[in-house]
Ligand SMILES: Nc1ncnc2c1ncn2[C@@H]1O[C@H](COP(=O)(O)OP(=O)(O)OP(=O)(O)O)[C@@H](O)[C@H]1O
């Protein structure tokens with residue numbers, strides 16, 4: 090069963106769940122895909138190896154992309170043109186200073202209609218766009234704890250869709 094956590098003002102529409110293995114992280118990414126729409130910014134927060142790229146792969150697969158999903162650790166951004174939307178996958182881990190985000194000229198990606206999914210957003214703060222949805226992944230036992238919160242109205246729409254998708258077909262629980 091999925092454990093939904095309602096925060097004090099409930100407007101963050103937050104919930105947590107446990108993801109027992111890689112396939113469940115992909116499943117969570119697929120649920121997120123159900124709520125993605127033009128212009129959304131998703132921040133993916135968690136330590137090295139937390140499963141951020143795995144989650145993006147799950148979203149891309151659900152959107153019909155069957156090619157390789159590479160980590161953008163060296164390229165900073167990997168673009169995907171999928172039938173329904175443009176998706177940009179970022180990874181700012183290698184930034185030594187947040188100003189490198191400005192130097193890289195990535196701002197234009199965030200002002201268009203594409204969906205931006207960002208690993209290591211804190212490395213580009215305060216310059217990178219604030220999130221509509223934040224997904225936090227933490228290692229627990231051999232799996233991951235996943236917390237999803239909506240920070241804007243657009244994000245709430247996305248998380249609501251994601252919740253109903255998960256209730257229809259929830260990840261296995263330990
Ligand atoms: N729910 C899960 N339980 C156990 N292992 C998982 C889970 N989800 C993903 N993994 C595994 O975690 C490893 C790291 O995943 P991934 O590359 O997606 O992490 P990341 O957060 O993108 O790391 P980085 O910050 O280095 O980019 C992979 O081997 C993947 O199979």
Ligand SMILES: [Mg+2]
Nearest residue numbers: 141142160208
């Ligand atoms: Mg990664």
